[in-house]
Ligand SMILES: CC/C=C\C/C=C\C/C=C\C/C=C\C/C=C\C/C=C\CCC(=O)SCCNC(=O)CCNC(=O)[C@H](O)C(C)(C)COP(=O)(O)OP(=O)(O)OC[C@H]1O[C@@H](n2cnc3c(N)ncnc32)[C@H](O)[C@@H]1OP(=O)(O)O
């Protein structure tokens with residue numbers, strides 16, 4: 013292990029990175045709060061300010077991936093589609109199989125200049141995560157409770173609000189609805205079988221309602237669906253702690269641009285279309301496992317300096333006062349003050365560790381985990397409505 017690598021694996025470095033992230037993040041959240049009155053006077057300006065503020069937070073995590081861990085990102089795509097990336101609104105459909113797939117999404121957003129404005133259909137629980145969740149609130153992220161009866165109106169309403177959004181955005185949709193685990197895969201394939209759908213090897217059965225409502229509400233606003241399939245070289249399963257430890261990964265992303273006009277308008281046809289898409293995505297993953305590459309031409313979008321510069325800016329701003337504070341603390345000689353400061357640091361570390369835990373599949377929700385009773389599987393009509401809804405409520409509450 014080289015000296016630099018040894019340094020990156022030191023706990024003190026992780027503490028410093030997390031301190032900068034947490035303190036700058038909370039400060040930015042406060043600034044975001046101040047944009048509320050501005051929104052009443054000039055909505056579009058308030059939105060633009062929030063895009064810049066959100067960039068200051070999310071690009072710190074992107075910088076950790078790109079500059080600290082040195083993770084490389086390769087894009088596979090067709091060269092006719094390439095000029096559109098970053099120049100139009102798009103719905104991104106991606107597999108949800110890795111702890112840090114969202115961070116890879118952000119990294120590609122950064123490279124195409126849409127990081128500050130990027131959007132996602134996120135589970136409501138994430139809105140309460142300090143820094144990121146609070147930032148999303150001001151960024152008009154679309155939240156869902158994963159309870160269709162409630163989501164059908166709230167999600168449509170939030171999507172409609174994006175009609176006059178002042179900057180180009182990518183709207184990310186993890187149609188699988190939850191991250192892939194062997195148990196969730198087994199349950200969803202049981203459901204696929206009962207619905208007479210072909211089985212998927214590398215994906216959960218996609219939930220079609222969120223996709224339908226997104227396409228329906230963003231028609232005329234988004235130009236295309238970017239079908240994105242992500243995997244990592246050497247069958248690695250990267251984690252955020254790995255990134256903090258400076259571990260370098262290599263991500264491969266295959267993107268197909270599908271104009272929105274090609275997606276059927278009817279709900280049932282749209283659902284069939286999505287099921288077909290996931291079968292194709294499965295075949296791309298199979299090809300990747302067999303050959304180590306996706307179809308399409310290889311493009312290596314270069315990393316840009318902005319995420320690093322933003323990180324350096326916040327580090328300089330916040331580490332200097334921290335140094336002064338520590339010096340004062342030690343020279344004060346007060347055991348009580350020193351003890352209180354150490355306790356505060358421990359509490360902050362536990363808080364950040366909890367936030368990192370939100371990215372870990374092992375600590376994920378029970379959504380999609382519950383096996384459906386045999387008699388309901390034999391009667392697919394019953395599957396759709398109340399029984400599954402009740403099951404999913406029980407899963408989320410457990
Ligand atoms: C050039 C580069 C290109 C691209 C770069 C890539 C990406 C960059 C883009 C943007 C980046 C932006 C941001 C990234 C940052 C952070 C993101 C972080 C994380 C947030 C992600 C999440 O929170 S994921 C969880 C929330 N999202 C979703 O759930 C979306 C999908 N879900 C849906 O669409 C659902 O339908 C719903 C949520 C709208 C409603 O949920 P509900 O549970 O009520 O589901 P359904 O009504 O759909 O369920 C009943 C139907 O489903 C069938 N069923 C039941 N059980 C299962 C099961 N286990 N598996 C599959 N299907 C099941 C059931 O039979 C019912 O069927 P119907 O026939 O009646 O539909």
Ligand SMILES: CCCCCCCCCCCCCCCC(=O)OC[C@@H](O)COP(=O)(O)O
Nearest residue numbers: 033072073076144190191367368370371376377
């Ligand atoms: C600079 C680095 C500093 C690191 C500090 C820690 C930052 C923590 C950021 C928390 C961001 C949380 C985003 C998690 C996204 C995610 O992947 O959510 C999972 C959901 O889709 C599905 O959930 P589930 O049903 O549980 O699989």
